[in-house]
Amino acid sequence: MGAKKKTTSRATGRKKVAEPKGMSASTPSDEMSLHDEEAIEFDDVLSDDRRVAAEEAYDEAINDDDDFEVKAEKYRRRMLALSREAAEERDADMRTRVVKATPLHDAEEAQEQMQLLGQQHTTEELRDRIQETVRVLSKFKEEREEERTRAEYMELLRSDVMELYEYNEFLTDAILLLFPPAEAVEFFEAMEKPRPTTIRVNTLKAKRRDLVQTLVKRGMNVEPLEKWSKVGLQVFESNVPIAGTIEYLAGHYMLQSAVSFLPVMALAPQEKERILDMAAAPGGKTTYIAQLMKNTGVLFANDVSEPRTKSLNANLQRLGVMNAVVTNYDGAGYDKVMRNFDRVLLDAPCTGSGIISRDKSIKTSKHYEDVQRASQQQRSLLLSAIDAVKVGGYVVYSTCSFLVEENEAVVEFAVRRRHVEIVEMGLPFGRPGLTKYRHHRFHEKMQCSRRFFPHVHNMDGFFVCKLKKLSSDRTDVHDAKEEVERTENGLSRRGKSGEKMASKRQRDGNTHAVARTPAKASRLSVPPPKGRSGKASPR
Template identity: 75%
Template sequence: MGVKKQTRRSATTSKAVKKDKPRRKKQEEEEDETTIPVIEETPHYDDMDINNTNGAEAIDENEDEDDDIDFEDVVSEEDGDAAFDEAIRDDDDFEVKAEKYRRRMLALNRDAAEERETEMRTRMTKATPLRDAEEEEEQQQQQQQMQLLGQKHSAEELRDRIQETVRVLSNFKEEREEDRTREEYMQLLRSDVMELYEYNDFLTDAILLLFPPAEAIEFFEAMEKPRPTTIRVNTLKAKRRDLVQALVKRGMNVEPLEKWSKVGLQVFESNVPISGTIEYLAGHYMLQSAVSFLPVMALAPQEHERILDMAAAPGGKTTYIAQLMKNTGVLFANDVSEARTKSLNANLQRLGVTNAVVTNYDGVGYEKVMRNFDRVLLDAPCTGSGIISRDASIKSSKHLDDVQRASQQQRALLLAAIDAVRVGGHVVYSTCSFLVEENEAVVDFALRRRGVVAVEMGLPFGRPALTKYRHHRFHEKLQCARRFLPHVHNMDGFFVCKLKKVSDERRDNITDAEEHKDNIPQRKNKQERVVLEKRSRSATDDNGDAQNTKRMHISIPPPIRKGGKAKNGSA
């Protein structure tokens, strides 16, 4: 129902409107047939409440007076300013016109949308040049190359192609296709591995250099699987047999670890949180990976000794050392992070360790605080490349600069650990990394600068460390160190080396020529050998003073394959 607004009108205005009504009505009918009526202003119902039904009676009283007034034909003058006043026709006429207006507006909107779409298509057609036959052929070649390099294939397709590539590389002379080089096969394998396992180029190249192609794929696959869950029995408070019985009653399926460990248990499944049992809270066991037992076993701590754990937090290895010491002697548990010493203190108290002293120093320079330790354990900070199965983000987050920074820190820490131990004492160096730059290269650096030798550790398994890697030649005694690999030992990637201090000799001023003398290949890689010889000569020719000689960085950059089979130095 239309609602009319009550206004004051002068007599002159009303007469003028009624007199002009026939002409305006005829003009409106013609305009209605040809054009769309446009309502420029929305009616304002200021003087009434449209929801108030009581006002309808007042409006009806004035209906007869304004019955002949058409919509948009009323002119009101107020304060001398002329303006169009609002009026509303009868209900039927108003609803018909409103419906016509709505339909015409919808039609106009559709036409405008179609015009805009047509115009956009025209512009896109004009902006996209037609390609000639040569450009189309070049595009097809690029698409073929991208397919060759393994772009966006399913996991099953990638695995099949990787297996085929590995098969060819294993017997390259007989299995390869004509006109295809080894470099092309290696590039295809590299691309497929990066897509399937989501590694960055640096770690992919490092793994492909470290292992033959077939073993490298085994390594990648092993890193995709979780390692077994293990716990270590705290013999300061419990016996393994009693703990097994208690945990089985609580719904844990546990079995003793292999014969090499007398305190390890493997958890196959559990109905309760492993770190939420009464036995755990009472300190009867420690949730700890099996591979982290090995550095402490290599250290072989004895009762009544003075031992330093240089990077102790959160305390898994520290509490194992105290356990083997039977809470005798003195165990200094140090960590550079004050925040991490809180978890260290908590674990020491929970497991009942009473012979430990917690310190918060930088490991570099610790020998200036205390020295003459019988044994020092350095589980060095590293890139964590060996624990990818626990943290998949490492696949893409670690690069060459991260490895170089870690390597520099590890060298400084290892020299400080050697300086802190007494002559005749032992230092154990370990990392959870498989990279040569953080392992063999660091120990070789220390062997050339301190009076130490690598010795056997007495561990029952493990792969000997590398003495040859690309053009590098490491100290032959490094064969005593051990590598632990996920695809071989079902453990996290780990490295352990034990050093014995035989003298206080320090060779901090060693020249680059002396350091890299053994790194010059004598037979193969002639071009690389010439470059290294020039670097060695320039190291001493530039400055006769050994202290001012610029030291060549030993870190190994990512490889660039130039054909030929990569030499594998692993045993």
């Protein structure tokens, strides 16, 4: 028997052992190669462990007793599997490099690379890139890539948070304008989590200590709210429906968010006063006012929506409120119906941007036009509330929105048109209202108002401001110098390049407006309403 002939493997470069009988050395080498469109050059992509696997696959095929066709097919399938594994590993590595590199590249370029790979960003990838972008922005001079501007990094952050948290452009820009980048991300994260469940003890019928003991026996894990509230309880878990206990049905407590206690606390109702709750339904704040009044005086509970007054009446009866009169008027004209109230609470209808954790649809359903309509309505309601209160009386204005256009801008509008002043509320916590917002300036006493945020106070986004009426003077008629001029409202994050975004939004049919006066400091606001005919939409 002659010497055994040796050949070399095309796949591995390893010398082959002698072929068994039936496998000719003259067999075309391409019979053992991969006749497949997905075939790749193994020497370039296979890792060391896969090279060993390829050699073992070849040896197994050579020494197998099967026919040549079977041997070739086994080998082909094994090599194809190895090549696919290598390709997937290579693509995964490329995606990782793309994600790590994108903070230093244009967002559009990164997106194009992901599209070429046919991949979408994962949640982890987006979070990592957002954190990296925030890190660079926090130490921009030291960490930024050369020739990259802050605007480019902000645009990357903007696109990533929109994709991760699923907000529309308008609300994304509003949040990024309101907070520094790192805090904005904290705000987005906090809005994804539910707020604590809280109830308010109705002291007209029960005492907090006794109610806690009773509810614990019912299967609720409850504890007193923080020191700022003497009537609040936080529910950690419950084996029974919170709104289904005998105590709830008997009116011993009200299921109510903690942040909604604050406007009533700011109003500070007193016994035997004449008070108006201008937008009262479903009655959480109204019943709290009656509770603090100890069922004395007269409490007018108004709501523009007749169907909603049914739930208002039901809660008043359940909680044992005896001093309330329910009315059904448009709040914007309430001062034409009744006046001389000691105090007025206006928890105004709004976009609800502060309660996204309860209603995720707000992320994409609210646009600038909605804010403009809400702001005009809020101005009419606030002027009516001021006109309805007596001189020396108080008006508390609140919204469940974090947008400046619905808060400071509305109060500023009222302060310029009625003889009122912003006063302290006595609330033990909360961030001061804004006196500066980009290039806009508000009254210096706006810092007496309070803002509440989910990432800071673990509450819904909220705004509360208290006004004291100094006289009945008003300035409804504007002279020529006070006429407002419609222009870009400044919600762009691009600073000095806001004009470019304004022109873009005009092309897109999404124009914004800001009221400007000839004063040195411009004031953020949308044009004042032409009249008071618009009805308030219930919250």
